Amino acid sequence: MAKTVLAVDDSRSILQMVSFTLKGAGYTVVEAGNGQEALAQAQKQKFDLVLTDLNMPVMDGLTLVQKLRATPSYKFTPILMLTTEAGEAFKAKGKAAGLTGWLVKPFDPQKLMGVVKKVLG
Amino acid sequence: MDSPQQAFKEEAYELLTELETALLELEECPDDMEIIGQVFRAMHTIKGSGAMFGFTDISSFTHEVETVYDLVRSGEMKVTKTLVDLSLQARDHILGLLDAVCEGQPADLPRSGELVRQFQALIPGKTSTPAFEVPVQEEKAEIDELQTYRIRFNPSPEILKTGTRMSALLDELAELGTCRTIAHKSKVPPLDQIDPELCYVSWDILLTSPCREEEIRDVFIFVEDECEIRIRRLDIGSDGEEQQKRLGDILIERGDITQDEIDKVIAKSRRIGEMLVDARLVDVDAVESALQEQQLVRQLTEKRKEKTEAPASSSLRVPAERLDELVNLVGEMVTVQSRLSQTAALSGDSELQSIAEEVERLTEELRDSTLNIRMLPIGSTFSKFKRLVRDIASDLKKEVDFQTAGAETELDKTVIEQLNDPLVHIIRNSMDHGLELPDVRQAAGKPRQGTVFLGAQHSGDSVVIEIRDDGKGLNTDVIREKAISKGLIGPDENLSDQEIYQLIFAPGFSTAQQVTGLSGRGVGMDVVKRAIEALRGTISLDSTLGKGTTVRLRIPLTLAIIESLLVKIGSGSFVLPLSAVEECVELTQSDIEDSHGRCLANVRGTLIPYIPLRNSFAIPGPVPPIQQIVITRIDGQQVGFVVDTVIGEHQTVIKSLGPMYRDVRCTSGATILGDGSVALILDLVPLTQQHAVTEAARLS
Numbered sequence: 001m002a003k004t005v006l007a008v009d010d011s012r013s014i015l016q017m018v019s020f021t022l023k024g025a026g027y028t029v030v031e032a033g034n035g036q037e038a039l040a041q042a043q044k045q046k047f048d049l050v051l052t053d054l055n056m057p058v059m060d061g062l063t064l065v066q067k068l069r070a071t072p073s074y075k076f077t078p079i080l081m082l083t084t085e086a087g088e089a090f091k092a093k094g095k096a097a098g099l100t101g102w103l104v105k106p107f108d109p110q111k112l113m114g115v116v117k118k119v120l121g
Numbered sequence: 122m123d124s125p126q127q128a129f130k131e132e133a134y135e136l137l138t139e140l141e142t143a144l145l146e147l148e149e150c151p152d153d154m155e156i157i158g159q160v161f162r163a164m165h166t167i168k169g170s171g172a173m174f175g176f177t178d179i180s181s182f183t184h185e186v187e188t189v190y191d192l193v194r195s196g197e198m199k200v201t202k203t204l205v206d207l208s209l210q211a212r213d214h215i216l217g218l219l220d221a222v223c224e225g226q227p228a229d230l231p232r233s234g235e236l237v238r239q240f241q242a243l244i245p246g247k248t249s250t251p252a253f254e255v256p257v258q259e260e261k262a263e264i265d266e267l268q269t270y271r272i273r274f275n276p277s278p279e280i281l282k283t284g285t286r287m288s289a290l291l292d293e294l295a296e297l298g299t300c301r302t303i304a305h306k307s308k309v310p311p312l313d314q315i316d317p318e319l320c321y322v323s324w325d326i327l328l329t330s331p332c333r334e335e336e337i338r339d340v341f342i343f344v345e346d347e348c349e350i351r352i353r354r355l356d357i358g359s360d361g362e363e364q365q366k367r368l369g370d371i372l373i374e375r376g377d378i379t380q381d382e383i384d385k386v387i388a389k390s391r392r393i394g395e396m397l398v399d400a401r402l403v404d405v406d407a408v409e410s411a412l413q414e415q416q417l418v419r420q421l422t423e424k425r426k427e428k429t430e431a432p433a434s435s436s437l438r439v440p441a442e443r444l445d446e447l448v449n450l451v452g453e454m455v456t457v458q459s460r461l462s463q464t465a466a467l468s469g470d471s472e473l474q475s476i477a478e479e480v481e482r483l484t485e486e487l488r489d490s491t492l493n494i495r496m497l498p499i500g501s502t503f504s505k506f507k508r509l510v511r512d513i514a515s516d517l518k519k520e521v522d523f524q525t526a527g528a529e530t531e532l533d534k535t536v537i538e539q540l541n542d543p544l545v546h547i548i549r550n551s552m553d554h555g556l557e558l559p560d561v562r563q564a565a566g567k568p569r570q571g572t573v574f575l576g577a578q579h580s581g582d583s584v585v586i587e588i589r590d591d592g593k594g595l596n597t598d599v600i601r602e603k604a605i606s607k608g609l610i611g612p613d614e615n616l617s618d619q620e621i622y623q624l625i626f627a628p629g630f631s632t633a634q635q636v637t638g639l640s641g642r643g644v645g646m647d648v649v650k651r652a653i654e655a656l657r658g659t660i661s662l663d664s665t666l667g668k669g670t671t672v673r674l675r676i677p678l679t680l681a682i683i684e685s686l687l688v689k690i691g692s693g694s695f696v697l698p699l700s701a702v703e704e705c706v707e708l709t710q711s712d713i714e715d716s717h718g719r720c721l722a723n724v725r726g727t728l729i730p731y732i733p734l735r736n737s738f739a740i741p742g743p744v745p746p747i748q749q750i751v752i753t754r755i756d757g758q759q760v761g762f763v764v765d766t767v768i769g770e771h772q773t774v775i776k777s778l779g780p781m782y783r784d785v786r787c788t789s790g791a792t793i794l795g796d797g798s799v800a801l802i803l804d805l806v807p808l809t810q811q812h813a814v815t816e817a818a819r820l821s
Contacts, residue, residue: 010162010166011132011166011169011170012128012132013126013128013129013132013170013173013174014169014170014173016128017173017174055161055162055165055166056162057158057159057162069282075282075318076281076282076284076318077284078284078285078286079284082169084165084168084169084172091346092346095283095346095347098282098283098284099283099284100283100284100285100343101342101343102343105169105172105173106169106172106173106174106180107173108173117289117293118289118290118293118340118343119284119285119286119289119343120286120289121286121288121289121292121293
């Protein structure tokens with residue numbers, strides 16, 4: 001069965017690119033515009049991977065990760081964050097929140113697929 | 122929906138409108154964190170998406186503005202009227218940059234710089250910020266050599282809680298090369314004490330891969346902070362170390378003990394691993410892991426040894442000019458040697474003769490080895506054609522299976538280089554004119570996929586290259602009609618199939634009814650033929666209608682020295698390339714009288730036209746009563762050349778005649794004979810053509 005990915009970003013262009021790339025690789029993609037929407041989607045169905053932006057209105061990425069990890073069904077789900085920087089401070093914060101990995105912007109479809117494959121196997 | 126770029130533009134316009142509203146609101150209530158957050162996010166999104174879709178001017182400028190708002194957000198800066206003014210200007214500038222991109226105008230970068238400076242001036246206690254840099258993808262340096270790494274991967278028990286999949290990590294490692302993975306399971310508690318959310322296992326991985334250590338580390342990039350990762354490169358078989366002999370072996374060698382006796386004793390003892398495990402110093406997994414490493418290292422050491430022992434590994438790069446110089450010197454040497462042999466033979470001094478013979482033998486060996494240095498396998502050219510065939514096939518919508526043989530056949534480097542274009546042309550022709558479209562092939566009962574075969578093999582002092590297709594073959598009727606309409610032959614001329622095939626090589630001939638982008642570009646097979654002739658080679662065709670066509674190129678191994686036939690006319694010496702010579706027959710005065718001035722010789726019932734070279738070169742002097750006809754085959758046709766005497770085979774070192782004689786077509790150079798005199802090397806094809814022209818003029 002096709003793996004499902006929840007893509008979360010307030011930028012429609014990035015969301016479109018992520019979605020287009022993943023669909024092209026055979027994944028089923030559900031889009032969400034911010035953390036709140038994402039959380040609602042995550043409760044409706046179980047995703048194999050969550051890809052989220054950091055800075056978003058309503059609910060930011062880190063809060064989303066914390067909330068997802070607190071949900072039993074998402075305790076071990078890979079969660080990737082799209083970010084413009086991956087400094088030590090970010091890594092520490094992200095890991096503490098339960099982040100699996102990150103993807104530094106700007107990225108191209110190839111890089112995106114590389115990271116997705118890395119965490120999903 | 123349109124491209125992501127288009128989506129980004131639309132989104133950016135929307136964000137800029139939002140930004141404007143937010144900035145105006147911010148002016149009203151400068152302390153509203155909600156609005157500050159909005160402004161920051163708008164900038165952040167424009168920057169992030171801009172960089173992703175290649176709008177670097179926009180993203181680098183926006184980054185600077187975003188930096189300022191980050192400070193505002195964290196309370197280090199206050200919102201002032203100046204900041205809002207500047208932000209509005211920045212917003213207008215981003216819009217301008219976006220419009221510029223849409224209309225293909227250059228970006229107003231000086232304005233970006235100016236605004237950035239103004240923004241930076243607002244930052245308290247800040248002199249300058251590093252410019253926003255678009256991360257450059259790292260170039261991966263290729264290392265041919267395989268390395269073996271021992272990787273100890275000991276994850277923190279909590280690792281599963283960040284969604285990390287161990288199997289994904291190990292699979293990724295396995296993709297880098299050949300992997301042996303040993304799991305250490307000793308820390309796994311009894312079942313009733315297991316916490317399923319924790320990871321108890323650690324791994325030892327032996328990876329043989331061309332990757333560098335950093336690339337392996339990259340696999341662990343998301344987990345490096347919470348795991349113990351040790352990567353060590355194993356040194357294998359370096360410095361050609363000699364394995365130290367074991368004690369038992371030495372004892373056997375000395376005859377103190379026999380192999381059987383030792384085996385018996387060893388069978389009683391136990392392996393060190395077992396003893397250590399029993400002593401509870403290490404666990405089973407650790408021993409297993411170490412054994413695996415030992416085994417792998419042993420295998421690799423053997424492999425490496427085989428590799429270094431192979432002769433291919435020792436090669437040298439030498440500039441081509443040096444080789445050319447060497448070939449020239451050897452050429453001179455061959456010339457001088459033949460003078461020595463000749464002088465020795467005339468002197469009657471047997472000691473001198475034996476020295477001359479020795480020198481001759483050595484010179485020949487030297488010549489062969491020198492020419493061998495320049496030899497390269499033709500395979501490198503073949504592999505280029507694979508791609509060519511693939512591309513042409515998709516252009517023509519034909520299905521082609523490209524086969525090659527004899528890639529290891531060696532040819533002179535210069536010859537290989539000059540063969541490239543003719544081969545490209547012939548292959549194109551085969552695919553364009555020869556092979557039919559898949560549907561046509563199927564209708565004709567052939568496999569849909571056509572075959573183009575390119576092969577090379579040695580044949581005497583030349584290499585034969587064959588380009589074969591299983592296409593529709595040459596239609597002699599069509600070629601004939603075409604040649605008649607082009608005025609190349611008369612309407613009632615009676616030609617053999619071979620002669621008709623040769624018409625294809627006539628200048629300006631093209632049988633394709635339709636001119637395609639690939640082959641029908643006015644440069645026909647005549648260009649190919651000329652190129653092959655420039656290499657002193659010959660080209661011939663063979664075809665069966667409906668079955669396919671074979672083009673055969675015969676190329677001499679080297680351009681520098683040729684086997685030739687030395688002849689004399691009057692006092693002058695000439696050489697003919699031996700590859701073209703078939704036989705020599707006598708021409709008596711009565712034969713000439715019998716043919717009534719038509720220059721035809723009757724050789725075993727076949728009439729062969731001949732060219733009196735004495736006339737061609739206007740050589741004065743008496744004609745000997747019995748002359749010789751050297752019969753050659755040129756373009757599939759027999760032609761005789763009349764000379765006074767045939768001296769015999771000769772190793773000809775080709776010398777150019779210099780620019781003065783550049784336009785003389787009947788000779789392809791000269792050579793220096795043993796006695797120091799010069800002999801012209803005859804270029805038979807133009808010689809025949811010129812004779813035909815003068816003969817036609819004489820008859821009319």
